[in-house]
Amino acid sequence: MKEGMITxxxxxxxxxxxxLAKDAVSVPYESPWLLHPGPPLSGFLDALYPAQQKTLQAxxxxxxxxxxxxxxxxSLELLPSQDFHVATPLVGWxxxxxxxWVVEDPLTHLKGYAPVNEGLGPSLRMGEVSQAxxxxxxxxxxxxxxxxxxxxxxxxxxxxxxxxxxxYMGDELHMRSVAASYxxxxxxxxxxxxxxxLNALNLTDQTLLFQVLCGNPxxxxxxFMAMTQIYFQYWAQQKSQANRITAIGANGLTWGFRCQxxxxxxxxxxxxxxxxxxxxxxxxxxVIGDSFACxxxxxxxxxxxxxxxxxxxxxxxxxxxxASVFRPARCGQELPVVLPGEETSLKGGACPADLPHMVxxxxxxxVDGGFLGAGRVDGSLWHRVTRDESYG
Numbered sequence: 001m002k003e004g005m006i007t008x009x010x011x012x013x014x015x016x017x018x019x020l021a022k023d024a025v026s027v028p029y030e031s032p033w034l035l036h037p038g039p040p041l042s043g044f045l046d047a048l049y050p051a052q053q054k055t056l057q058a059x060x061x062x063x064x065x066x067x068x069x070x071x072x073x074x075s076l077e078l079l080p081s082q083d084f085h086v087a088t089p090l091v092g093w094x095x096x097x098x099x100x101w102v103v104e105d106p107l108t109h110l111k112g113y114a115p116v117n118e119g120l121g122p123s124l125r126m127g128e129v130s131q132a133x134x135x136x137x138x139x140x141x142x143x144x145x146x147x148x149x150x151x152x153x154x155x156x157x158x159x160x161x162x163x164x165x166x167x168y169m170g171d172e173l174h175m176r177s178v179a180a181s182y183x184x185x186x187x188x189x190x191x192x193x194x195x196x197x198l199n200a201l202n203l204t205d206q207t208l209l210f211q212v213l214c215g216n217p218x219x220x221x222x223x224f225m226a227m228t229q230i231y232f233q234y235w236a237q238q239k240s241q242a243n244r245i246t247a248i249g250a251n252g253l254t255w256g257f258r259c260q261x262x263x264x265x266x267x268x269x270x271x272x273x274x275x276x277x278x279x280x281x282x283x284x285x286x287v288i289g290d291s292f293a294c295x296x297x298x299x300x301x302x303x304x305x306x307x308x309x310x311x312x313x314x315x316x317x318x319x320x321x322x323a324s325v326f327r328p329a330r331c332g333q334e335l336p337v338v339l340p341g342e343e344t345s346l347k348g349g350a351c352p353a354d355l356p357h358m359v360x361x362x363x364x365x366x367v368d369g370g371f372l373g374a375g376r377v378d379g380s381l382w383h384r385v386t387r388d389e390s391y392g
Contacts (some may be wrong), residue, residue, distance in 0.1 A: 006107060008333040008348065011234060013112070013227045014156035016104045018148050020141070022096035024113055025084045032065050032072055035081035035094035037290040038251030039266040039388060045073050049252055049285055051091050051369040054127025059095040062124060062134060082247040085233060086113045087225035087290040090363055091252075092125035099140050103159065103226040105234075112229030114222040116140055119211040126369050136208065143205050144212060147197050157187055159227050162220070164337050167303070173224055174291060174300030175361045175374050180220040185213065221291070228293035235349055236263060242333075244349040249290035255381075256388065259352055266388040267352065274375030276364045285365045287377060292360050298335065298348045301359035301376060355382040 027033045034056070041048075048056065056073075066072045081088040088094055092115060100113040115125065122128035124137050163173060166180035173180060192198050198206065213219055235244040238260070247266075248257040256266035271286035294300040334345035350358065358379035364372040 006234075008231070008234065009336050009345075010107055011105045011110075011230065012107065012158055012160065012336070013103050013105045013230050014158045015101060015152065015223060016156050017102045017152045018099050018116065018145050019102050019113070020096070021086070021094050021098050021100055021113075021115075024100055024102070024111075025086065025094075025096075027077070027079065027084075029077045031075040031077055032060075032063070033077040033079060033096070034059060035079050035084060035086055035088060036251055037081055037088040037090075037092065037288055038249035038271075039254050039256035039268060040080050041078050041251050041253065045076075045078075047253065050367055051127060051285055051365060052093075052252060052288070054129075054369055055091055055093050055125060056127075058124055058127045058129045058133075059093055061129060062137060063095050063097055080247075080249075080251075082229065082232070082249060082290060084113075085111060085229040086115075087222075087229055087293055088115065088249075089117075089222060089225060089291050090125070090289045091127070091285075091365055091369065092289070097141065098137075099145055101223050101226050103223060103230060104156075105230050106156070108230075108234065110230045110233045112226040112233075114226035114229075116144070116212065117216055117218050117222045119216045120218075128369075136212075139205070139208055140212065143201070144209065147192075147201075147209065148213075150195060150197055151188060151191050155191070157184070159223070160336050162187075163224070166220075167337070172300055172303050172361065174221070174294040175363065177221040177224065178217040180224070181217050184220050184223070185216075189214070224299075225291055225293060228297050231297060231348065232293070236260060242349065243351050245296050245352065245355075248292045248296055250287040250292070252286050252288040255287065255292075257352065257355070262387075267385045268388050269381055269384050269386070272377050272381055274362045274364045274377050276373045276375040278373070283366050283368075284372065285367050287362050288365065289362070291362065295358060295360045296348075296350045298346045298350075300361040303346075352382075352385075355379050 060072050081094055099116045104111045124133050162180055162183045165183050169179035171177055171179045232246045236246040243259050243261050245257050245259050250271045253271055254268045255271045256268040258266055273280050273284050274287055295302050335348040337346050356379050360377040362375055364375040366372055
């Protein structure tokens with residue numbers, strides 16, 4: 001197939017392995033660097049919120065950069081993760097020694113990355129500093145990485161069949177990815193047992209493997225976010241009438257996106273607060289993370305009427321006559337998944353004109369860190385968009 005004939009439907013992303021960030025990211029700096037979600041962070045590090053400062057300090061300790069934190073922060077390079085096709089969830093940053101999932105399309109060889117989800121409870125990406133947290137992160141690199149590499153060395157796991165099944169089970173693939181995580185985990189159990197790798201692990205390693213992979217209800221979210229980067233790269237390379245979004249995220253200060261016809265600049269608005277199921281208080285942090293890419297691909301808040309398992313939880317009443325597509329046809333090409341109970345494929349790849357009409361699911365986080373519940377952001381804020389002239 002000639003490259004010019006490749007369409008969105010032809011892409012078949014799959015999980016191919018894991019890799020250290022420093023081996024996946026070509027950063028043109030010799031000084032320490034960190035990747036952060038959303039558009040570029042401008043100004044001084046002092047402007048960051050306490051939750052971000054905590055994560056920054058935790059990663060400096062994890063990387064063993066220096067005992068002099070001030071010296072490190074003066075030379076530290078902070079870079080948008082999506083510039084390197086890495087999607088970073090929630091408050092999370094990416095440091096050189098962190099392990100990333102690798103998702104690749106076999107036809108175009110485009111790759112996307114996202115950090116391995118550490119599991120439930122305190123985590124390094126939320127700024128928790130303790131020997132136990134550092135030990136777990138070291139375990140992910142030392143034990144988890146070779147186990148997963150061995151499992152995936154002669155097999156790729158295609159993602160669209162997992163997504164299809166998860167939609168039938170009620171996931172929306174953003175704030176609710178439990179079903180997708182379990183489907184993915186079940187695909188690994190048989191080869192894990194057959195390989196003998198599980199029996200070779202001691203009890204402690206088996207327990208940690210369960211926490212990070214087999215029993216982690218959020219394991220698939222990061223993988224799905226990595227997949228979005230493949231579609232963003234594909235759309236960035238196309239010449240078409242649709243001006244598709246090719247990066248989107250928030251850094252706690254601003255919320256922004258890039259698109260096909262202006263790839264070097266982020267369009268920005270002030271980072272909003274997610275609206276949770278309770279009153280927003282002073283402890284709430286404006287949104288941070290790259291996970292809005294899930295909505296741009298057509299999931300999260302955009303797919304609620306196609307995920308019947310969520311209707312009761314969300315208080316949602318489906319339309320009497322279901323729409324033939326989940327959003328207007330101008331928004332993109334069909335993606336290779338058929339919605340439950342319908343014969344219509346998803347249409348993925350939102351355009352800037354769509355953003356004011358979209359709904360984005362997200363998590364609510366405390367100023368000092370910590371999960372405060374699920375929330376939503378109204379896309380009507382995009383009517384106030386401005387362009388970042390200092391970037392690109």
